[in-house]
Amino acid sequence: xxxxxxxxxxxxxxxxxxxxxxxxxxxxxxxxxxxxxxxxxxxxxxxxxxxxxxxxxxxxxxxxxxxxxxxxxxxxxxxxxxxxxxxxxxxxxxxxxxxxxxxxxxxxxxxxxxxxxxxxxxxxxxxxxxxxxxxxxxxxxxxxxxxxxxxxxxxxxxxxxxxxxxxxxxxxxxxxxxxxxxxxxxxxxxxxxx
Amino acid sequence: xxxxxxxxxxxxxxxxxxxxxxxxxxxxxxxxxxxxxxxxxxxxxxxxxxxxxxxxxxxxxxxxxxxxxxxxxxxxxxxxxxxxxxxxxxxxxxxxxxxxxxxxxxxxxxxxxxxxxxxxxxxxxxxxxxxxxxxxxxxxxxxxxxxxxxxxxxxxxxxxxxxxxxxxxxxxxxxxxxxxxxxxxxxxxxxxxxxxxxxx
Numbered sequence: 001x002x003x004x005x006x007x008x009x010x011x012x013x014x015x016x017x018x019x020x021x022x023x024x025x026x027x028x029x030x031x032x033x034x035x036x037x038x039x040x041x042x043x044x045x046x047x048x049x050x051x052x053x054x055x056x057x058x059x060x061x062x063x064x065x066x067x068x069x070x071x072x073x074x075x076x077x078x079x080x081x082x083x084x085x086x087x088x089x090x091x092x093x094x095x096x097x098x099x100x101x102x103x104x105x106x107x108x109x110x111x112x113x114x115x116x117x118x119x120x121x122x123x124x125x126x127x128x129x130x131x132x133x134x135x136x137x138x139x140x141x142x143x144x145x146x147x148x149x150x151x152x153x154x155x156x157x158x159x160x161x162x163x164x165x166x167x168x169x170x171x172x173x174x175x176x177x178x179x180x181x182x183x184x185x186x187x188x189x190x191x192x193x194x
Numbered sequence: 195x196x197x198x199x200x201x202x203x204x205x206x207x208x209x210x211x212x213x214x215x216x217x218x219x220x221x222x223x224x225x226x227x228x229x230x231x232x233x234x235x236x237x238x239x240x241x242x243x244x245x246x247x248x249x250x251x252x253x254x255x256x257x258x259x260x261x262x263x264x265x266x267x268x269x270x271x272x273x274x275x276x277x278x279x280x281x282x283x284x285x286x287x288x289x290x291x292x293x294x295x296x297x298x299x300x301x302x303x304x305x306x307x308x309x310x311x312x313x314x315x316x317x318x319x320x321x322x323x324x325x326x327x328x329x330x331x332x333x334x335x336x337x338x339x340x341x342x343x344x345x346x347x348x349x350x351x352x353x354x355x356x357x358x359x360x361x362x363x364x365x366x367x368x369x370x371x372x373x374x375x376x377x378x379x380x381x382x383x384x385x386x387x388x389x390x391x392x393x394x
Contacts, residue, residue, distance in 0.1 A: 071366040116353055116370040122379065125238035125317075126389050128270040130203050137206040139267040141393035143386045144325065149369050165367055167328045167358055171390045177331055178387060181380045184333060184352075188373075 015046045017093065024097050027057055028064040028105050035061055060094075062161055066151060067098055068105045069117055075099060120162060121148035127168070143169040198292055199285040200275030205293065212268035213294035215261070223255055224299050231266070232306050235273055236313040241389040267393065276307075277318040278325075283308040329364065330357035335376075352376040 015023075023042060030038050039053040048056060063081065072078055078095045124145045131140040144166060151161045169177065198205070219227065230251060234244040248266060252259040272293070276286050287304035291297060307314070335352040352371040357364060371379060 069368055071368075077363075116368045119354075119369045119371045119375055119379075122382065123239075124382065124386055126241060126386075126393060127274050128267050128393070129274060130201065130206055130271065137204060138208070139206050139264075139271050141267070141390045143390060145386075147369070149367070165356075165358070166325045167356065168325050169328055169386070171387075171394070173328055174383065174387055174390065177328075178380075178383055180331060180333070181376075181383060184335070184376070185380060188335070188350075 019045045020090075020093055021097050023057075024060060024064060024094065025101065027060040028068070028101070029108065030057075030061060032058075032061075062151065064098060064101075064105065065109075066161065068102065068109055069151070073099075073102060117149045117151050119147060120150045122146065141171070143174055145169055198275075198289050199281050200272050200279065200289050205271070206268070208264060209268045209271070210294045212265040213290075215265055216269070216299065217294075217296045219255075219299075221298070221302075224302065227251060228303055228306055231269065231273075232310050236310055236317070238317065241385075241392065245392050263393070273307075273314075277314060280315075280318055283311070326358035326360050326365075328356060329359050331355070332357075 023046065026038055027035075035057050036054075039057040040050070042048065042053040042057055043050055046053070046056075066072075066081070067078055075095055078098055079091060082091045082094075122145065124143055127142050127144045128139050129142050131138050145168075146164055146166045148162055148164050151163075216224065230244065230247045233247070234240065237243075248262060249259055251257075252262045272286060272289055275281075276289075281289075283304040286307050287300045290300035290303060295303075332355040333353060335350055350373045352373065352375070354369050354371060356367045356369075358367060359365075
């Protein structure tokens with residue numbers, strides 16, 4: 001869940017839809033270094049104060065990139081990212097605009113080599129659970145794997161967004177995963193030994 | 195058996211038999227076993243140590259290790275569920291009693307749960323997040339040709355896509371790992387595999 005305080009999105013007068021559309025596009029495409037100047041330009045087009053623009057632009061940048069990298073495609077999933085107190089009409093408008101742009105932005109991301117989110121930490125533990133597969137319902141060990149993922153440092157500036165993903169792996173899934181990872185290790189060795 | 199706090203699913207049949215066997219342990223034996231269990235619960239990655247201590251317990255008390263492991267797995271169902279649901283010591287006690295453990299032993303276990311609660315709560319924080327099923331995994335690795343950061347020239351990176359299922363929805367999660375991270379990840383997953391095998 002991204003932290004977006006509602007006050008960042010409360011322009012004093014309703015911005016034009018085109019201005020919002022343009023802003024979303026620019027926020028997504030802009031590399032972090034250009035967010036500052038973009039914020040300055042935004043003040044006039046959206047009638048927000050410089051302080052508001054300075055918060056709005058990076059937040060919109062993180063939001064649009066998060067949506068693209070997570071592969072969110074449904075309106076419900078995007079709407080769920082906004083805080084409950086968020087301005088309803090603006091939320092709907094932003095969601096609509098984002099949905100219109102998603103596939104174009106995905107292509108843009110792939111072509112421009114924006115980095116993927118990075119793994120920053122991982123942790124695991126063994127969990128004993130009831131297996132729903134066997135009729136007699138046995139207690140079986142599974143693995144709970146927690147991955148901490150950071151949106152590209154370059155994207156987030158001073159406040160990188162780190163999300164935690166907890167995944168449950170059965171022994172079978174783990175075996176399959178290890179088979180795959182082992183093949184990669186073999187491929188890497190082959191490359192290294194050339 | 196009434197409604198349990200730690201799970202909504204039916205409990206494995208073996209559990210009541212295992213609780214019955216636990217009731218046969220003396221208070222001292224149960225206390226020793228509980229100590230081993232909580233050492234594991236508070237440091238859950240120390241699987242090898244846990245299994246060694248269980249093995250020692252089995253030897254010292256002349257119990258077969260196989261049946262002991264099954265008993266332990268039955269016991270551990272409760273803390274696993276309790277951590278996910280943030281259960282109180284009272285709820286843990288109630289669940290053990292409902293499963294057939296004697297009141298005395300259930301109270302003792304719940305007391306230890308309370309004592310260890312700060313550590314357990316800290317561990318539980320990570321678990322109250324939604325747990326997803328891993329459905330599929332794809333990867334590729336490549337070499338960065340060059341970027342604004344000089345160190346990245348010619349470095350190998352590893353890109354992973356996990357397809358996870360949250361309830362009925364499927365989500366793709368993308369991430370990048372450096373080569374050392376990839377090897378570390380592989381190493382950890384091999385540790386997990388060994389751990390899961392020793393519990394089976």
